[in-house]
Amino acid sequence: MILLTVGTQIPFDRLITLVDDWVSESGTKQEVVAQVGSSAYSSNNMTVFQSVEPEQFEQYINDCDFIISHAGMGSILTALRVKKPIVIFPRKAALGEHRNDHQLATARSFSNIDGVYVVHDRDELFDLLLNSSTLGGGVLKDSDDYKQLLSNMANILA
């Protein structure tokens, strides 16, 4: 199963439409579950939800083979935690998809992280989906920077 998720604040139908088109064109047998946020999008190709509670989302995350997502930190960190590959497609402010272009910045910062695959357009997305069996998951490591954060924060709170 492929999990498509775009958060809940602002619609991102450009990505949902692309994935929907890919399901039609590729004739894939893989089930696609799409969390589309505040959008009226409907599809015969995918199981569509506007939003899901964290518990249900956790279930989808655990069941999926990989994730296709906007470049949101919640999706990326969650994917790394459960070691699932995540394909990220950043929103663009110029297209009214977000208030600013921080998702493009996120995509740049995470493009060299294992398990995170950045795509920006239809061709890149379709190419990657064609070879999705080769995608590997990343890992959420307890890095030195993370240990430093916890110990500094604990000191401030002491």
Next chain:
Amino acid sequence: MNKILALSSPGGHWVQLCRLIPAFKASDVVYACTYSKASELSVDDNYYVIGDISRDSIGRIFSVISGIVKILKKEKPTVIITTGALPGLITILLGRIYGINTIWLDSIANSEKISMSGKIASYLAHNCFTQWKNLAGERIKYIGRVI
């Protein structure tokens, strides 16, 4: 013992706030987010639901403020810690009014510039942190990151 109010918006803000949980173990903690139930927390954790709000839904600001004020009055936290976004900023402002120590951790998503809320928080919060060394400055420090 410190009593912490750990509060954020849903999505990435909340996932990052939950990454801080190991730093809270010597303190009493109250959590707040917009989810009806927070699956990352255990049943013993003290969790409140707050209203969601962003710049696009500013009309709900008064009900969100009153919800947060209720938590502050009931739980009387000594420290507020938030990873954003707008509800976190509102809580920082309320915390200053109520004389509570306040901490802002800007989202790791803001890798090239500090968020608008973070910039405002840098003037309001007692401690303001970025997760990117290159963005650290006089009012916003780097003390580590969630990954």
